[in-house]
Every structure is written in structure tokens, then in C-alpha cells.
Amino acid sequence: MAVKEMYAVTPQWNNPALKEELEPTEIEFRNVGKCFPAKGKADAPFAIREVNFKIRRGEVVSIIGPSGCGKSTILNMGSGLYRPSEGEVFVGGEPVTGPVPQVAFMLQKDLLMPWRSIRRNVELGLEIQGVPAATRQKVALDLLDRCHLNGYADHYPFQLSGGMRQRAALARTLAIDPQVLFLDEPFSALDAQTKMILQQDMARMLFDEKKTALFITHDLIEGIAMSDRLLVMSARPGTIIEEISIDLPFRDNPLERRKLPEIGPLVGRLMELLQVGADTELH
Numbered sequence: 128m129a130v131k132e133m134y135a136v137t138p139q140w141n142n143p144a145l146k147e148e149l150e151p152t153e154i155e156f157r158n159v160g161k162c163f164p165a166k167g168k169a170d171a172p173f174a175i176r177e178v179n180f181k182i183r184r185g186e187v188v189s190i191i192g193p194s195g196c197g198k199s200t201i202l203n204m205g206s207g208l209y210r211p212s213e214g215e216v217f218v219g220g221e222p223v224t225g226p227v228p229q230v231a232f233m234l235q236k237d238l239l240m241p242w243r244s245i246r247r248n249v250e251l252g253l254e255i256q257g258v259p260a261a262t263r264q265k266v267a268l269d270l271l272d273r274c275h276l277n278g279y280a281d282h283y284p285f286q287l288s289g290g291m292r293q294r295a296a297l298a299r300t301l302a303i304d305p306q307v308l309f310l311d312e313p314f315s316a317l318d319a320q321t322k323m324i325l326q327q328d329m330a331r332m333l334f335d336e337k338k339t340a341l342f343i344t345h346d347l348i349e350g351i352a353m354s355d356r357l358l359v360m361s362a363r364p365g366t367i368i369e370e371i372s373i374d375l376p377f378r379d380n381p382l383e384r385r386k387l388p389e390i391g392p393l394v395g396r397l398m399e400l401l402q403v404g405a406d407t408e409l410h
């Protein structure tokens with residue numbers, strides 16, 4: 128049975144019409160294109176073209192697509208680091224014309240500062256905002272507790288495992304209390320089990336605090352387990368070729384969602400769209 132047929136009846140827990148009524152649009156890309164002019168070349172090829180999508184407040188949406196199709200470019204435009212060459216980007220209903228304060232980024236590399244303790248790494252964004260030391264410390268310790276790093280506040284990054292460092296990076300990302308999170312493959316450097324545990328923590332926090340997240344992943348099951356919706360992109364110049372609603376329970380519990388029988392057909396559909404194995408002979 129085709130995936131589209133399987134989900135023809137939209138269940139009550141994830142009725143997009145209901146959500147549309149309740150939640151405003153948080154992120155919108157309207158006909159967005161981006162080209163990067165190369166030195167000495169008159170015409171710059173487009174990296175992405177005619178990218179259109181809307182994300183409502185509290186939704187988690189994953190972008191899946193082949194390497195180089197422009198996923199990070201989309202995140203960089205959403206956070207105001209890059210300007211579109213054509214079209215418009217909106218966050219929180221406002222056009223993005225520079226760095227957006229209510230947005231935070233989390234990357235594959237934790238980028239913790241080696242000379243700062245874990246607590247002082249988490250406090251960094253608040254320090255830049257001029258938040259008093261006592262408040263910063265309270266926020267940081269509370270977040271470290273929620274990220275299961277209780278007792279590691281005075282350690283330095285080199286004393287932590289990869290998974291713990293990424294937990295610290297998550298605490299730092301959440302410290303400024305952003306409404307929107309741009310997550311660029313935050314778990315891809317971790318081993319499979321640590322990755323699943325961190326996905327679980329992240330999913331719970333995003334759900335409990337109704338954060339809006341745009342998430343890049345190459346891991347198809349991770350995208351399905353963590354998201355309300357998937358945006359599937361074509362190869363360069365990247366554009367969105369399909370939107371898939373993940374009408375499954377447990378958006379706050381990816382460990383449970385992974386076990387659902389619907390995951391297999393959804394992975395199959397994504398593999399078809401991404402043409403995984405199409406030009407490879409299997410022996």
C-alpha cells in the first residue's frame with residue numbers, strides 16, 4: 128500500500144487543519160533562491176531555487192535531501208546569516224534582514240569553548256545579553272540538570288564524552304530561551320545509542336516548551352522519529368519536491384515512535400524520492 132493511501136485519514140491527534148487554526152506561522156520561505164557568485168565568473172549558478180514552505184509555531188520539521196542540495200543554506204537564510212538572492216524569508220511574521228534574536232543554532236560540532244567550564248559555556252549567550260551573573264548561573268545550572276549533566280558544571284569540555292558535550296551544547300542553545308531552533312545535524316557525530324538518547328531528550332524539550340524547530344538530518348529514521356513533517360529536497364539546485372506529514376503519535380517520544388510498523392513504509396517512500404541505490408548495483 129502506498130504511504131499516501133495509508134495516511135489518507137488524518138487522525139485527530141495531528142489534524143493539520145486544527146493546528147492551522149491554533150498556531151501562527153513561525154517560519155516562511157516564499158519563492159526563495161540563493162546563488163553564490165564565484166570570483167571571475169559572470170553568472171552564478173543557483174544553489175537553491177523556488178523554495179516555498181511554512182512552519183507553524185510548535186512544529187518540528189525536518190529537511191531531508193542529497194548532499195549539497197542546500198539544506199544548510201536554508202538554515203543560514205532563516206537565521207539571517209545569508210540573504211536570499213530572490214524571494215523572501217519570514218521568521219515570527221517579520222521579514223529576515225539580519226540576525227534574528229529569537230533564533231538559536233545547534234550544529235554537528237559542539238563548538239564549546241575549551242577554556243570555559245561547562246556552566247560558563249552554557250551562560251555565554253546570556254552573558255552577551257548582559258544578564259546578571261546570579262541569574263545566568265541559576266539558568267545554566269537548571270538547564271544542565273534538565274540535560275542530565277548535574278554535577279558536571281565545573282568540568283571543562285575535554286573532560287566530557289562526545290554525547291555529554293553535545294548535551295552541554297543543547298543546554299547552551301536553550302539558555303537564551305529561543306522560540307525557534309535551527310538544528311544542523313546535531314547528532315550525526317554520535318554513536319547510535321547515544322544519538323537515540325539525545326534525540327529523546329531533545330524531542331521532549333521541544334514538545335514541552337512548544338519550540339519551533341527546523342532540523343537537518345541525513346538519517347531518515349531520525350527525521351521520521353522527531354518530526355511533524357518532512358520536506359524532501361531535490362539535488363542542486365535544491366527545491367522541495369515533496370512534503371510528508373508524519374501523522375503518527377509520540378512526537379515527544381522518538382524511542383516509542385521508532386517501534387511503530389508505519390516507519391518502514393515511510394523510510395521506503397523517502398528512499399524512492401531520494402533515489403537511494405538507483406545508480407548502485409547491489410551484489
Ligand SMILES: Nc1ncnc2c1ncn2[C@@H]1O[C@H](COP(=O)(O)OP(=O)(O)OP(=O)(O)O)[C@@H](O)[C@H]1O
Nearest residue numbers: 163164174192193194195196197198199200201363
Ligand atoms: N558560502 C558559500 N559560498 C559558496 N558556495 C556555497 C556557500 N555555502 C554553500 N555553498 C554551496 O551551496 C550548495 C549547497 O550547500 P549546503 O551546505 O547548503 O548543502 P547541504 O545540503 O547542507 O549539504 P550537506 O548535506 O553535504 O551538508 C553547495 O554546492 C555549496 O558548495
